[in-house]
Amino acid sequence: MSGSLNAFLTALASTVTYQRGEELRKLLSVSNQHALEAVRQRSRGMPGWDANGMVREEMRRYSLRGSGWDDIFAQHCTALGALLAGRAVDAYAQLVAYTQPFLKLFREDKDAWLVPVMCGMVHNLRDVARQADAETRRSGKSSDALDNCGTLMQSCFRTALQATGNKEKKLALLEIINTLFKVYFQLNTLRLCKTLINAVASKQFLEFDMFPASQRVTYRYFTGRLNIFDEKYQEAVDDLTYAFEHCPRGAEVNKARCAYYLVPARMLLGDLPRQAMLQRFNLHHYVPIVEAMREGSIQRLDSCLRDNQYGFIQAGTFLLVEKLKLFVHRRLFKRVALLHRVQDPAKADRLPLVKVQQALAWQGVDIDLDGVECIAANLIYRKLVKGYLSHQHRIAVLSKQDPFPALSAATLTDP
């Protein structure tokens, strides 16, 4: 049984000796079932074995003793043992313990072979920190492992950013940044993302296209989401479109994730999605919204917002979708105006607000005339409708030419 652990260590040692970063990353992954199995076998066969001493001893055979790797491997094996025993907090402590030594090796490395290992390290940290948090929370205490993990990964980020010795070490940056994004999104400390984005945008950063497509897609996906929060919808659409289009065809789930944010953002810019698109990516939440926008049905939009409130807030699209209300109002005004034109062609451009109120009442929305005036005022103020209001006569005077300009001309933020 111990053979497998020895073989695991052999594999580790030889990847280090021959500088095979990609293989080492896979071997050091905390979810590597082979490694977990090896440790499980060993601890079953030899209860109470000391991973520290044993691994260090073993590493001497591969002349890795004192290189720093022996400690790292020993602590990694201890961490795996703790994970198997369901002690994620201990496992996380072990991971944290060997992060600094690893960063030291990374810094001193002349080559850039540790880049994939660095990516694996940050993944491990985040994985185990989340498990540790879940474990502590189960016992009813608050936990800050993920918080701590964020700080630790910041130091990984700095190390990779300095890239002492070899500029290619910066290739680890984007993956670290992506993992940090994930942590920050979970912790909701989004303002910390700004520095990372600034780093990517700076001139010292590597060419964006030098990074693998998977990392580029992830990065643009997160920046797109951040732009949605910041109400920069055009940038958000650009980022998300990039992410959506560069996803490999097979990655349906990831494509659906991009689409989940891309669809409402594009709706805000005036593009309604096709039914097939919503079907393909299972975006059924948006179906009533699209219909409401077509029909001008406030009631439909409201009920959809109410039903999916939790989901939208969870995903962070709630405020975005709420903004679509204005568009629905505009569509309703447009339809009422068309009807009014047929009914009273002589005064086609003078739309009585009572008629809008009536339309809303048919939809089941009870609102007084002042409320309708407020809606109309907002529409005109935000350039969704051209014209002006008269409070005395309770009418909206619509512009003679193009009273309902294209949606893309609307100002969504406060003018």
Next chain:
Amino acid sequence: MDCTSPPQLNGCTQQGAGYPPQPASVSQATADPTPPLPAENAQPSEAPPPAPPPGAPPVPPGQTPEQQAVAHPAHAYYGAQYPPYQADAWAAYYQQQQQAAAWQQYAQYQQQWPGYDPAQAYAAYQQPQSVQPPAYTPASVAPPQIPGPAAASNVPGTQHQNGAVPPWQRQSPAKAAPPTLQPPKQQQNYLKQPPAATKQQGKIGFFIKPQLPKSRQGQAAAPAYVKVEDSKPGPQAAAAAPVGGQGWPISLRSYVERSFAQKIPDEKKGALNVALKQIISDAQAKGELWTRSWETMPLPLSQAAETASLPRPAAAPTSWLAQHRAAKASNLAAKPTLEASRKNRRWSPSPERKRSKVWRRAASPDSDSSTDTTGGGRRFLEQEGRRRAGRAGRFGTGAAADARGNHADVSRKDRVAALGEDVDQVDWDLFVVKGTMQELEKSYFRLTLAPDPSTVRPESVLRRAYERLVHLLRQGKQNYFYALDQFKGMRQDCTVQHLRNDLTVNIYEAHARAALEYGDNAEYNQCQTQLDFLYRDSSVPGCRAEFAAYRILYQTAHAKQGDNAGLLNTLRNTLHLAEGSAAVSHALQVREAVFCCDYQKLFSLYEAAPNMGRALMDISYDKFRHAALNMAVRVYKPHVQVDFLTSLLGFKALGNRASSTADSAQVAGLSLPGCTQHDFPGKYPPQVSPQVAGKDCVKWLKEHGAVLSNESSPAEGAVDCKASANTLVMPAAVAVAHGDANLAIDDFLKSMS
């Protein structure tokens, strides 16, 4: 990668998910897949394999494991619970590495010394090996085309047959190969060299010696100072030695012992500790740790030290022999106190300390394995030593340590030991104060020293003090300035005593309300942040819904500055409270009105706000009014009636005051704890009388630059939209010399004294 899932099939492994695939030529049936078989398994009589798990097939009696191995090679070694595919995967990977490694090395040798005969170099490696399996024939790997010598021994296959396997691949037959069996030095250096090094051949074979201080180089080699390891101590081990227990000069140790052996009063022990640390770290920082003559140094806190407060630099480095002799003598003399002094050393691990900061502790090099610490660990410790020196220097007189002299029930030694450690690792629970103060009234004073228990109120006194303050506020007998001072004092008492219970929550909540009522947003924010932490602990009671509503309102007021993400997060966490709480659902309505720019609804909600909601809506109320007027002026043509604006901008009361939503305390006719008023009217209370409302509105419109067309009668007056469009302004806030318009000048002056 898909290495996350265990390979269920042999084929899966071969696809190279987690490990390099097994070469196809290795057949399981014919080849023994376990060349790297460890000794325990190869010799079952010595280390029998663990009992098979319940699912394992029973071992037929009378069949030795070897026989079994013939029948089911993989099963015999790994048991049924360890399926054969895995063993194969490992073995194959291993094998490949082995062969590749051998080849790489061979190629290296060839490149450097073309005439080199590997057989000679490998001769030193000959050692008893278990019979190599047939799978190791070189046929499985295509040999690289290297124009090597024609000698048969150079053929890679024969290398394997001879057992000339690089040491990191060879499985030590544990019994046969003692740990002393090290590969020759030359060989080892090669192994350390990465393959990339073939490009820079000049560097091969070198390794950098650790830089030791000159005076120490002899000592490092001396057996008395370096821990004897079972193997040749690597450069790291030797370098790491100084930080371990053996790493300090013996003369220094005896110096420390002598210092502690001095007859000094107990209360000065702390100061002694600090002084010693300072001296040592000073020496460390200057690099004189090993050169300073500790025998002649004046002891800290002794008369001699008073005269010569600075440590004199050593005249000359003393010889090792002299040091050794002196150390021997002092060791003999000071033996009884050795244990005591060890306890006080700051680098001694104190196991009784709780591991509250698990991560940080783990991140620091473990003192148990100090001989194994890497270079990084050593540097870390050195830097740490310097930082500690800086910190220790802050309280040069040791007054801080003395001030803590009378803490209850924790031994002084523990605390001092804890202080000496990194501040991050200090277990502050040791410093919990148990207050003894009995007065209910205590002014806030920002601590500059450790808290004195005689000025801290215990929990029971705090409770009465809280009741008293709330009562005084309800009676209106005290103003906010007094309350602020008192609340801050109570908060401090809670903090230093680590109180986190209903009392703490009450104090923070009351303070938050008082701050809201007064309009002190900074103080409110502090309380809200602290409450957020307190509420995370589900066992603590509190007005969660009320403060969730405040939070939503606060973030809504600031939402236009772009913290949408923060607001969303609050919504995420508070939505479940909306069902049962009028305050939260009101706050959610306010948020919706603000985001949809439904100003009319927003201003009517102001009137209906429960609790202290109006105080938070006040923050941006004027801004929203201004925005509404701005919109009205741009949208209506040619005029907009003042009468309409009076209701649109919320000057006129709609009579929807929240009575059913009031808190139970308010229903009983009491104000909320911390508030002086029963019902907070807010800064912009709408007026019931239309005349008053109209007058207010006209006044406000004028202040904000609107152009009125008929000023004489507000009821029929109107705002000229076209003229007003470019004249609207936000009036500058009323500026007061001392910065706070609400603060009475008397209170301000009192705060300065």
